[in-house]
Amino acid sequence: MSQEYAVEMHGISKAFGNKIANSQVELTLKRGEILSLLGENGSGKTTLVNMLAGIYAPDAGTILIDGKEVEIRSPEDAKRLGVGMVHQHSKLVEAFDAADNITIGTEKGALFLKKDRYKEIQEIADRFGFRIDLRKKVHNMSVSEKQTLEIMKVLYYGAKIIILDEPTAVLTVQEIAKLFDVLRRMREEGHSIIIITHKLNEVMEISDRVAILRKGEYITTVNTAETNEQELTEWMVGSKIDLNIAHPVSEKTEPLLEIRDLTVLSDEGNAAIDGLNFYIRGGEILGVAGIAGCGQRELCEAIAGLRPVQSGAIVHKGENIVGKTPKQILEKGIAMSFIPEDRLGMGLVPSMSIAENMILKTYKDTPGLFVDMKKGTQEAEEVIEKLGVVTQGTFEPVRRLSGGNVQKVLLGREIKGEPNVIVTAYPVRGLDINSSYQIYDILNQQKMKGVGILFVGEDLDIMLELCDKIMVLCHSKVMGVVNANHTTKEELGLMMTGSLDLTEKDASKPYGIARDTQIDEATLEAVEAAKDVREAEAALAEAEEQVAAAREAAEAAREAAKAAAEAARSAENAKGGE
Amino acid sequence: MPFHVIKRDSCPLSKKILYYVIAIVIALLIGAAILAAIGVNPLSYYFNMATMGMVGNRIAYKAFENYLKVFVPLVLTSVALSFAFKMRFWNIGGEGQFIMGSLAAAFVAFKFGPVLPQPLTLLLMCVGAVVVAGVYGCFVAALKVKFGTNETLLTLMLNYIALYIIIYFANTAGDWNIFLNPNSARTTFGSFAEYASWPGIPIGRFTLNICVIFTIIICIIAHIYLKRTKHGYEIAVVGDSPNSARYAGMNVGKIIVRTVFLSAALIGLAAAFKVGTAGILSTAITGNVGWTGVIVAWLAKLSTGGIFIVSALISILNYGSTVAASTFGAVDANFANMLQGMILFAVLVADFFCRFRLVRTEKAVPAAAAVKADAPEAAEIPAAPAEAEIPADAAEAAAQAGEEVSNEQ
Numbered sequence: 001m002s003q004e005y006a007v008e009m010h011g012i013s014k015a016f017g018n019k020i021a022n023s024q025v026e027l028t029l030k031r032g033e034i035l036s037l038l039g040e041n042g043s044g045k046t047t048l049v050n051m052l053a054g055i056y057a058p059d060a061g062t063i064l065i066d067g068k069e070v071e072i073r074s075p076e077d078a079k080r081l082g083v084g085m086v087h088q089h090s091k092l093v094e095a096f097d098a099a100d101n102i103t104i105g106t107e108k109g110a111l112f113l114k115k116d117r118y119k120e121i122q123e124i125a126d127r128f129g130f131r132i133d134l135r136k137k138v139h140n141m142s143v144s145e146k147q148t149l150e151i152m153k154v155l156y157y158g159a160k161i162i163i164l165d166e167p168t169a170v171l172t173v174q175e176i177a178k179l180f181d182v183l184r185r186m187r188e189e190g191h192s193i194i195i196i197t198h199k200l201n202e203v204m205e206i207s208d209r210v211a212i213l214r215k216g217e218y219i220t221t222v223n224t225a226e227t228n229e230q231e232l233t234e235w236m237v238g239s240k241i242d243l244n245i246a247h248p249v250s251e252k253t254e255p256l257l258e259i260r261d262l263t264v265l266s267d268e269g270n271a272a273i274d275g276l277n278f279y280i281r282g283g284e285i286l287g288v289a290g291i292a293g294c295g296q297r298e299l300c301e302a303i304a305g306l307r308p309v310q311s312g313a314i315v316h317k318g319e320n321i322v323g324k325t326p327k328q329i330l331e332k333g334i335a336m337s338f339i340p341e342d343r344l345g346m347g348l349v350p351s352m353s354i355a356e357n358m359i360l361k362t363y364k365d366t367p368g369l370f371v372d373m374k375k376g377t378q379e380a381e382e383v384i385e386k387l388g389v390v391t392q393g394t395f396e397p398v399r400r401l402s403g404g405n406v407q408k409v410l411l412g413r414e415i416k417g418e419p420n421v422i423v424t425a426y427p428v429r430g431l432d433i434n435s436s437y438q439i440y441d442i443l444n445q446q447k448m449k450g451v452g453i454l455f456v457g458e459d460l461d462i463m464l465e466l467c468d469k470i471m472v473l474c475h476s477k478v479m480g481v482v483n484a485n486h487t488t489k490e491e492l493g494l495m496m497t498g499s500l501d502l503t504e505k506d507a508s509k510p511y512g513i514a515r516d517t518q519i520d521e522a523t524l525e526a527v528e529a530a531k532d533v534r535e536a537e538a539a540l541a542e543a544e545e546q547v548a549a550a551r552e553a554a555e556a557a558r559e560a561a562k563a564a565a566e567a568a569r570s571a572e573n574a575k576g577g578e
Numbered sequence: 579m580p581f582h583v584i585k586r587d588s589c590p591l592s593k594k595i596l597y598y599v600i601a602i603v604i605a606l607l608i609g610a611a612i613l614a615a616i617g618v619n620p621l622s623y624y625f626n627m628a629t630m631g632m633v634g635n636r637i638a639y640k641a642f643e644n645y646l647k648v649f650v651p652l653v654l655t656s657v658a659l660s661f662a663f664k665m666r667f668w669n670i671g672g673e674g675q676f677i678m679g680s681l682a683a684a685f686v687a688f689k690f691g692p693v694l695p696q697p698l699t700l701l702l703m704c705v706g707a708v709v710v711a712g713v714y715g716c717f718v719a720a721l722k723v724k725f726g727t728n729e730t731l732l733t734l735m736l737n738y739i740a741l742y743i744i745i746y747f748a749n750t751a752g753d754w755n756i757f758l759n760p761n762s763a764r765t766t767f768g769s770f771a772e773y774a775s776w777p778g779i780p781i782g783r784f785t786l787n788i789c790v791i792f793t794i795i796i797c798i799i800a801h802i803y804l805k806r807t808k809h810g811y812e813i814a815v816v817g818d819s820p821n822s823a824r825y826a827g828m829n830v831g832k833i834i835v836r837t838v839f840l841s842a843a844l845i846g847l848a849a850a851f852k853v854g855t856a857g858i859l860s861t862a863i864t865g866n867v868g869w870t871g872v873i874v875a876w877l878a879k880l881s882t883g884g885i886f887i888v889s890a891l892i893s894i895l896n897y898g899s900t901v902a903a904s905t906f907g908a909v910d911a912n913f914a915n916m917l918q919g920m921i922l923f924a925v926l927v928a929d930f931f932c933r934f935r936l937v938r939t940e941k942a943v944p945a946a947a948a949v950k951a952d953a954p955e956a957a958e959i960p961a962a963p964a965e966a967e968i969p970a971d972a973a974e975a976a977a978q979a980g981e982e983v984s985n986e987q
Contacts, residue, residue, distance in 0.1 A: 017585035057582060059937070306824055327827025336825070347825055349818045356811070360826045363811055371811045 005067065006031045006161050006192040007052065007083075012061035014047055021047040025061075025218040027211055029161065034183060034193045036203040036224070038236055039213035040432035042402070045196045046088075048213070049163045052194075053085035054078035065161070084154025085163040090146040094139040098132055102153045124155055128185050143292055144175040151182065155191075162186065163194045168202055169458065172291065173493030180206050198236075199461075200229040214238055237433050245440050245465040248448055252468075253282035255514040256452040257303070257334070257421050260527045262312035263534070264295075264302045272298035274476040275531075276312070277512030280421065280452040285443065287467030287484065288456040291496055295476045296456045297338070300425050303454070304336035305329040311530045316421065318518035330361060335419035337410050337427060347410050350399035354391060355380040357398055358413055383412035387442070404435030411442055422446060425456035440466055460489050474498040481512060581936045589932040597931055601924035609917045616908050626905055627898035627914075639784035641901065646786075647855055648865065648897045650793050651676075651848045653889035655871035657800050658844035660880045664804065665817040665837050667722075671715060671733025672868025674740035675842045679711035679849030680863045681744060681757075684770065687853070688756045691773025699774045700854055707850035708843040714740070715842020716835050723831035737868065741861070748861050757859055771857025789851040796844070801882035813837055870896075873922055892918065 007029040014022040022044045029035050039045045050056045052063065054072040062069055065081050072078050078085070092101050099121050118134050125132055130148055138146060147167060154162055164183075168176045183193055183206060197203060203210055204224060212219040212235045219235050258279040266272035272295040280286045288296055301307035303314055305326040313320045321329050337347055348357050355376035366372040380394035387408045391401055398406055407427060414422065424443070428436040443466070447453055457463045463470055464484050472479040472495035479495040480502025494500035503511040610620035625633075630645055632638035655672050662669035683703040691699050714736065721727045747757045751765045759768035778785035804810040812833045815823045823830050845868070852863065874892055878884030899914030 015584060018587040059582065059584075304825065325827060326825060330827060347822055349815050349822050351818050352814065356814075360815065360822065363808055364827075369808065370806050371808050 004030055006065065007194075008064040008067075009048070009052065010062050010064070012048065012051060012063070013059045014044075014051060014056060015059055020216050022051075022058075022213075023216050025213065025216070026221075027218075028221065029192050029194055030209075031192055032187055032190050033208040034187055034195060034206055036207035036210045037194055037196045037213070038198065038200075038203055038210050038232060040198060040236055042215070042432060043213040043236075044216040045213055046165055047216075049085065049165065049194060049196065052078065052083055052161075053163060054083070055085075079157055079159070082158060082160040083163070084157055084159030084161070086147065086150040086154060086165065086167060088165045088169065090143075090150055092138045092146060092149060095137065097135050097137050098141075098149050098152075099134040101138060101149060102156050121152070121156065124152060128152075128155065128182055128189070130182065144171050144179075147171070147179070148182075155186075160190070161192050161194075163196075165196045166198075167195065168197060168199065172496045173460070173489050174497065176202070199459075200232055201461075203232065204229060212236055233433075245437070245462065246444055247465060248444055250283040250448050250450070252284050253450060254516060255279040255518055256282050256317060257454075258313075258315040258514060258517060258519055259303075260313045260315065260513075260519065260524075261531050262299075262302065262314060263310040264298045264307055265310055266295075266298055271310070271476050273302065276478055278471055278478065278481060279512065279514040279517075280454055281514075282420065282450045282452050283447055284468040285447055285453040285455050285466060286481075287463040287470040288454060288473060289460060289463060289470055289492055289496060290473035292458075294473045294496075296425060296473065299473075300336060300338050300423050300454075300456060303329075303334065303423050311534055313519070313523055313527045315519045315523060318520060320519075320523050330417070333418070333420040334423065335414040335417055335421070336423040337414050338423075338425040347414075348398050348406065351397050353380075353395045353397055354384070354389075354401075354409055355394040357409060358383065358416075360413070361417070379413075379416060383409060383416065387412045387438070404431045404438075407431060407435070407439060411439065415442065415446060419451060421452045421454070423454045423456075426458060427455075428462070429458070436462075460492055464489065464492075472496055478503060478512060581938060583934045584937050585934055586932070594932050597928040598925060601928035602921055605917065605920040605924040608920055609913075612916075613909065613913075618906050618908055623902055623906055623909065627902040628894060630894065630898045631901040631905065639782075643785060643787070645893060645897045646790050647852075649889060649893040650787075650789050650855075651852045651865060651867045652870060652874065652893055653886055654793055654796065654848035654851070655845050655867040656874040656878070656885045656889055657797055657882055658841045658848070659871045660875045660878075660882065660885060661800075661804070661813065661837055661841040661844070663875055664880055665813045665834065667719065667817075667834060667838055667841075668730045669715065669718075669733050669838060669841055670730060670868070670872060671718065671736050671842075672845050672871050673864050673866070674733070674737035674868070675711040675715050675845040676849045676852075676864045676868055677737075677740040677744050678714045679707035679846030680853045680859060681747070682706040682710035682846070683850040683853040684757060684859045687770040687774040688768070691770050696774060700776065703774060703854055704847055704850045707846040707853075709846070711846025711849060712839045712843035715845070716839035719835045719838035723834055744859070744863070745861050748859075767859040769858045774854055775857055776851065776854045787855060789855060792851070796847075797882055797886055800844075804882065809833075809836075870918075873918070877922070877925060895921075 005028050007027065009025065009027040012022050012025045012027070013020070025044065025048055027037075027048060037045045037049065047056065051058045052072065054075045054077050057073060063072060064070065065083070070077075070081055072081065072083070075085075093104065096104070099118050102121055103117050121134055124130075125134075130152055132145060132148055132152070136145070138149070141149070151162070151164075167179060171179060180202075183195070186193060195206065207224050209221055209223055210227065210232065211221040212232065214236060215238075259276055262273055262276040263271055264273040274295075276299070278286070288299070290296060298307055302309050305321070305324055305328070309322045312322070314322050316329075316332055316334060319332075321332065321334075324332075347360075349360065355373060357376075358379040359371065359373075359376040362375075363371050366375065377394045383389065384391060384394065389401070389405045389408050389412070391405060398409060401409065407429075411424070411427060414424075422443075427443070428439050431439065440462075443453055443455070455463070455467055457467075464487070467484045469481055470484050470487065470492065471481045472492055474496055475498060479498065479500065482491065482495075482502070491500065495502070606624065610624070613620040613623055630641050632641045635641065655676065659669055659672055683706055686703045686706045687699060690702060694702070715733070718727075718729050718732045718736065721732065722729045747755060748767060749765055751758065757767055759766050762768075776787055776789050778787045779791075780786075804813065812823070812828055815826065815828065816830055816833050816837075820830055823833070848867070849863070852865075853859065856863070870892060874885055874888045878888045895918055896914050899909075899917070900911045903909055903911040903913075
């Protein structure tokens with residue numbers, strides 16, 4: 001058996017129910033190489049590496065590590081074999097600091113933590129060029145810091161084979177560059193790395209070889225140097241595909257939705273959206289970019305009336321909708337579809353049928369005690385036909401549908417209500433390329449009909465192509481709104497991390513306020529007044545803090561004086577004693 | 579690992595029924611072994627239990643009347659609990675709500691029975707029980723909606739509060755205590771059967787209590803309510819995805835409070851039926867329906883029709899075992915509880931096999947070069963049986979040895 005390979009996986013199959021996740025998959029990882037595992041969502045990439053990491057056991061097939069056949073039944077086994085995995089969502093203890101998260105699970109038998117752990121870990125960090133504060137608590141860390149910590153953790157365990165599951169999905173351009181530097185350093189140290197991604201440019205940049213999966217089947221493995229993006233896409237999708245997203249030019253109308261000085265609290269009670277100003281015109285797609293968790297969710301929920309607004313105004317066609325119920329906002333023609341990470345959480349009822357889900361927002365409109373299922377079935381049939389939903393019928397529970405079809409059902413229902421504003425967050429989350437393009441088409445059609453669309457997205461490349469303008473959020477504040485045709489990923493990345501703030505460029509001109517605003521004077525005044533109150537309150541709080549600090553200082557000084565006097569007296573006594 | 583678990587996409591009804599029957603048979607066999615160990619003939623015991631002693635009995639109709647007295651409160655309580663459970667509101671306070679309903683019904687009977695005509699008394703008993711039990715349940719819902727309290731804990735604790743309230747009334751003598759029997763020197767509950775007792779419809783010698791008819795009607799209404807009405811739709815949405823419910827403009831808090839009120843009120847009604855049939859209070863008035871109802875509702879997967887059937891069967895088990903206990907002195911009536919627990923476990927296992935199946939783990943031929951070309955065929959060849967069937971522990975030992983070697987390296 002050749003010793004060239006760190007990992008060999010042969011004939012790996014895995015099924016979940018009747019769904020085949022992997023079928024006869026082959027994977028080889030050479031020592032000291034970076035291998036990209038490429039495939040669309042649902043092609044079985046994560047399933048495959050999870051079997052290497054001991055999270056699932058294969059139904060069939062063999063795994064060889066360093067040429068020896070092994071059986072990996074648990075993450076513990078994987079750890080012993082030198083396999084470490086960095087998961088898509090961090091699995092860290094939020095209340096612990098960085099170093100303790102790394103030493104968890106290694107202090108076998110010992111009752112106390114070793115004092116020298118900080119030094120020991122710092123050495124590893126220096127070797128690979130990680131910059132991280134080991135005493136920082138995880139809940140204070142950014143996504144990128146958490147990820148760095150996860151990587152350090154697997155290195156600390158002595159992993160030689162490292163799997164990274166979509167590490168770049170949550171990072172900015174600059175952070176990705178930093179991550180890739182670390183990965184290259186690890187490769188030099190002789191580590192073997194599998195990186196899962198579906199971004200082709202990253203594949204081309206970082207990897208030595210690419211393995212491609214499609215619908216659970218192994219397609220091929222190629223040397224990165226001998227291929228190109230077009231070829232990879234064709235392998236991945238199975239057919240030729242046009243990689244350009246249509247960007248039709250539409251006629252922009254007056255501002256449909258204007259947000260003024262909006263402040264919204266997060267679940268924890270701090271400001272998730274802080275003094276936000278922006279507007280959407282009819283016939284445009286406004287993208288919202290930002291690192292995960294910088295207020296996108298709270299913004300969407302505030303617009304839909306699902307989250308109380310702390311201060312500010314959300315004005316729809318000249319009417320302030322703050323304080324209206326979700327139902328009333330819906331009736332004004334503002335549709336919201338938020339696709340959360342589990343993809344079913346909001347807007348759909350998973351165990352109900354498509355037909356039942358269709359009438360979720362309108363079931364009350366029919367007279368009488370009973371739910372009108374005929375209408376639901378009829379609407380479901382229309383959406384299934386119009387958007388090409390693949391399903392066994394209108395009676396099928398939504399949770400049984402595949403991701404793309406779930407999202408089509410959701411969007412289909414929202415569009416049926418003929419909204420004039422669509423708020424959509426992550427509508428292509430987890431979709432394959434074909435389904436994603438269908439969703440983009442739907443959004444573009446709506447845009448051409450004069451609907452204003454707020455598009456919260458993850459993938460900057462997509463947003464640059466699809467959106468007309470892009471608003472960047474960072475730490476609950478807006479960093480600027482840029483024209484999608486005149487900006488670059490690098491600029492967006494800088495804004496996402498807060499290094500670049502376009503709102504400060506011209507302080508004399510207020511940012512994010514439409515010239516032809518539809519907001520009436522009274523509302524404006526109210527917003528201004530509320531803003532003044534808020535600022536005054538902030539100033540007051542600050543002043544109070546200063547007073548408290550001064551008082552504390554005075555107290556400390558008094559204590560010091562007393563101590564000094566005491567010391568002087570005892571010195572005197574001592575002298576007298578002599 | 580020679581076997582692994584795979585999820586089924588669907589399980590045909592016939593197979594499901596087969597699994598459930600096998601499960602119940604296994605539970606009964608275990609019970610039979612225990613009976614045999616005590617020296618009781620299991621067959622005759624089970625026969626006596628399943629027929630509730632009606633075979634060869636001159637007054638078999640009496641046994642059936644008594645059986646219905648067990649069945650009515652159980653089925654009503656189970657249906658009531660399914661309302662809350664559908665909404666993922668874990669109402670395990672059926673016992674407490676039942677007791678409060680009983681107290682209210684008895685209070686009405688003692689207070690107004692002597693002065694009002696009987697039908698009106700019975701009606702007022704129902705109203706009183708429904709309101710008191712409903713409020714006793716739905717204030718927990720209100721707390722949950724308002725402050726996010728845990729309904730499981732609160733309903734559970736309220737069971738004990740209700741229980742001690744009824745025990746207090748049972749043990750405390752005093753002129754104010756209208757629940758007691760004034761003619762008895764000891765503190766015992768008094769009877770109100772002469773003022774308030776549910777009438778029956780005579781069918782031959784058998785008397786069909788009117789509560790049975792009401793119960794059947796209520797079950798049908800409950801089924802329609804949950805399946806067809808807007809309220810039922812709301813309950814299902816709130817239970818499955820509260821976020822979606824809010825998003826669709828539903829007033830989730832209101833729906834929770836309303837549904838829990840209905841759930842608890844229906845349990846109160848069951849209590850009014852029970853009290854009006856017994857004609858006397860008791861600290862054991864619930865007959866444990868608040869607990870058994872939870873099991874029934876889950877065994878029936880919260881379907882109203884299923885609850886009807888499961889309640890009927892569990893009632894046979896419960897009542898049958900009391901009857902059998904009088905014939906077989908060695909076997910306590912509590913044997914039914916043990917059997918019930920065993921059946922529950924067995925059915926849960928059957929449930930597991932309805933949703934999953936065990937599959938043998940295949941092994942592909944490990945020759946790396948061969949695999950790529952012949953992979954599909956390789957998997958189909960049942961890899962050298964001798965190697966494949968190495969006992970699990972041997973494989974484990976080998977794996978461990980392998981690990982040690984690699985660790986040393």
